[in-house]
Amino acid sequence: MKIGFIGLGNMGAPMAANLVKAGHEVTGFDTAGVTVEGVTTALSAAEAAKGADVVITMLPNGAILRAVAAEVIPAMTKGAALVDCSTVDVESARAVAADAEAAGLLAVDAPVSGGTGGATAGTLTFMAGGSEAAFAKAKPLFDIMGQKAVHCGAAGAGQAAKICNNMILGVTMIATCEAFALADKLGLDRQKMFDVVSTSSGYSWSMNAYCPAPGVGPQSPADNGYKPGFAAELMLKDLRLSQQAAESADADTPMGKAAADLYAQFVEAEGGRGMDFSAMLPRFEKRGRG
Numbered sequence: 001m002k003i004g005f006i007g008l009g010n011m012g013a014p015m016a017a018n019l020v021k022a023g024h025e026v027t028g029f030d031t032a033g034v035t036v037e038g039v040t041t042a043l044s045a046a047e048a049a050k051g052a053d054v055v056i057t058m059l060p061n062g063a064i065l066r067a068v069a070a071e072v073i074p075a076m077t078k079g080a081a082l083v084d085c086s087t088v089d090v091e092s093a094r095a096v097a098a099d100a101e102a103a104g105l106l107a108v109d110a111p112v113s114g115g116t117g118g119a120t121a122g123t124l125t126f127m128a129g130g131s132e133a134a135f136a137k138a139k140p141l142f143d144i145m146g147q148k149a150v151h152c153g154a155a156g157a158g159q160a161a162k163i164c165n166n167m168i169l170g171v172t173m174i175a176t177c178e179a180f181a182l183a184d185k186l187g188l189d190r191q192k193m194f195d196v197v198s199t200s201s202g203y204s205w206s207m208n209a210y211c212p213a214p215g216v217g218p219q220s221p222a223d224n225g226y227k228p229g230f231a232a233e234l235m236l237k238d239l240r241l242s243q244q245a246a247e248s249a250d251a252d253t254p255m256g257k258a259a260a261d262l263y264a265q266f267v268e269a270e271g272g273r274g275m276d277f278s279a280m281l282p283r284f285e286k287r288g289r290g
């Protein structure tokens with residue numbers, strides 16, 4: 001297949017490299033001038049998109065996605081698919097899909113989970129929104145770049161699934177970290193706390209698979225000085241997107257809001273930028289109630 005790949009950052013570069021390894025012809029473009037072995041470098045997004053069967057975007061936010069889409073949609077061949085794998089607001093995802101469909105293209109919003117490790121290993125999970133035909137066209141590429149692709153519904157459904165999942169993740173990570181900090185102050189051994197909670201009703205992915213306490217549970221960023229992993233500022237981005245969506249849908253999300261506020265404070269005022277999102281635990285350790 002002929003593929004245009006726009007946005008060759010931490011995630012996009014290894015994803016594009018995996019498509020090349022699988023034998024696809026990939027032309028890429030990134031404003032930072034990034035080049036990827038085996039990917040033909042284009043001089044613009046429109047040039048990367050021209051003649052492609054599928055154009056994949058992996059960009060920082062909705063505003064940039066909208067600008068790139070406005071440039072590539074007119075350059076694409078009718079019947080081709082525009083597949084956005086970035087994490088963006090639901091409204092931008094729906095607006096871009098509507099513009100693409102109006103131009104005779106297929107459109108999929110397909111944000112991912114699995115981080116840079118998953119992008120490199122080709123083990124991402126894709127959560128996709130769009131028509132059956134659009135999903136079917138993108139699916140063989142999802143199978144190369146990932147291990148699972150769920151068709152969640154119409155345009156925007158992929159982004160909706162992503163931000164709802166990450167709202168749960170942000171909230172449960174905070175709950176896990178504050179519980180560990182309380183347990184410390186109550187004189188409870190961390191290993192005992194893990195042994196109980198990981199097999200009791202307080203268990204979660206944050207506790208069981210990504211334990212924020214160093215030396216406890218499986219290997220996680222906590223065992224590596226809280227080097228990300230999944231950076232606190234990326235969690236903040238996703239929590240803000242979930243609050244933006246909750247406002248536009250009039251959904252009451254008090255825990256999601258509290259998590260967004262706490263990660264904002266951590267990232268913007270307490271040195272959390274560049275730390276893994278599980279570094280909430282040392283943050284709580286240092287604090288009292290005041």
Ligand code: NAD
Nearest residue numbers: 007008009010011012030031032058059060086087115116
């Ligand atoms: P990144 O900042 O490393 O990459 C984004 C790339 O887009 C950069 O190389 C940048 O130069 C390029 N870019 C910006 N504007 C452009 C334009 N107009 N045209 C072409 N290229 C442009 O970010 P990333 O970590 O690769 O993340 C990409 C997306 O994936 C984000 O939406 C992020 O939220 C999401 N995501 C990231 C992770 C992660 O662990 N890094 C995990 C899941 C989802």
